[in-house]
Amino acid sequence: GENVEQHPSTLSVQEGDSAVIKCTYSDSASNYFPWYKQELGKGPQLIIDIRSNVGEKKDQRIAVTLNKTAKHFSLHITETQPEDSAVYFCAALAWGGTSYGKLTFGQGTILTVHP
Amino acid sequence: DGGITQSPKYLFRKEGQNVTLSCEQNLNHDAMYWYRQDPGQGLRLIYYSQIVNDFQKGDIAEGYSVSREKKESFPLTVTSAQKNPTAFYLCASSPGVGTEAFFGQGTRLTVV
Numbered sequence: 001g002e003n004v005e006q007h008p009s010t011l012s013v014q015e016g017d018s019a020v021i022k023c024t025y026s027d028s029a030s031n032y033f034p035w036y037k038q039e040l041g042k043g044p045q046l047i048i049d050i051r052s053n054v055g056e057k058k059d060q061r062i063a064v065t066l067n068k069t070a071k072h073f074s075l076h077i078t079e080t081q082p083e084d085s086a087v088y089f090c091a092a093l094a095w096g097g098t099s100y101g102k103l104t105f106g107q108g109t110i111l112t113v114h115p
Numbered sequence: 116d117g118g119i120t121q122s123p124k125y126l127f128r129k130e131g132q133n134v135t136l137s138c139e140q141n142l143n144h145d146a147m148y149w150y151r152q153d154p155g156q157g158l159r160l161i162y163y164s165q166i167v168n169d170f171q172k173g174d175i176a177e178g179y180s181v182s183r184e185k186k187e188s189f190p191l192t193v194t195s196a197q198k199n200p201t202a203f204y205l206c207a208s209s210p211g212v213g214t215e216a217f218f219g220q221g222t223r224l225t226v227v
Contacts, residue, residue, distance in 0.1 A: 032213045043205055043218030089157060093213055101146060101165045101212040102173065107157040
């Protein structure tokens with residue numbers, strides 16, 4: 001089955017700096033890769049996603065890159081702000097075989113942005 | 116007001132009792148998911164369903180059961196066979212495979 005590894009587990013940056021979170025996946029059949037932000041005591045919310053026919057996608061200060069050959073994808077946050085502090089999760093969706101439709105998450109990254 | 120609703124927000128049960136967590140969505144989504152979240156372990160998939168009357172085991176299905184009799188409802192039962200049931204449980208739904216999954220606000224289950 002799919003296995004998603006996420007690094008780092010914690011990330012501390014100064015306000016205005018960039019933050020990068022990386023994920024690798026194991027199932028070459030996966031083709032949808034969302035990123036979620038979770039604030040304390042709440043459910044995760046989608047912040048950006050990418051499909052396997054696209055190498056990069058950007059939405060204001062957030063961007064995601066995908067390397068299907070190497071089976072890894074990354075989240076980039078530029079000009080970080082204190083309100084970006086949260087737990088971030090990557091995920092991969094299986095698109096074939098017995099795991100069709102299964103959405104597997106990474107372990108999460110606790111991002112802290114210091115004012 | 117559309118969305119995905121989990122109830123209750125907090126739930127306490129005695130050890131050895133079965134308990135059912137509710138998840139309802141009025142988004143007309145086909146797919147629904149149940150995840151368990153423990154500190155430092157991210158979200159682990161318990162069960163998922165692509166369509167009514169069908170569901171598949173996730174990575175940690177032992178000790179849990181689900182049903183999908185209606186499109187809008189996907190209740191999760193935590194049975195007494197689950198060795199360590201205390202956790203934060205999250206339900207999600209999506210229009211279909213490969214589309215955005217929307218999460219509920221979670222149920223924190225404490226077994227004493």
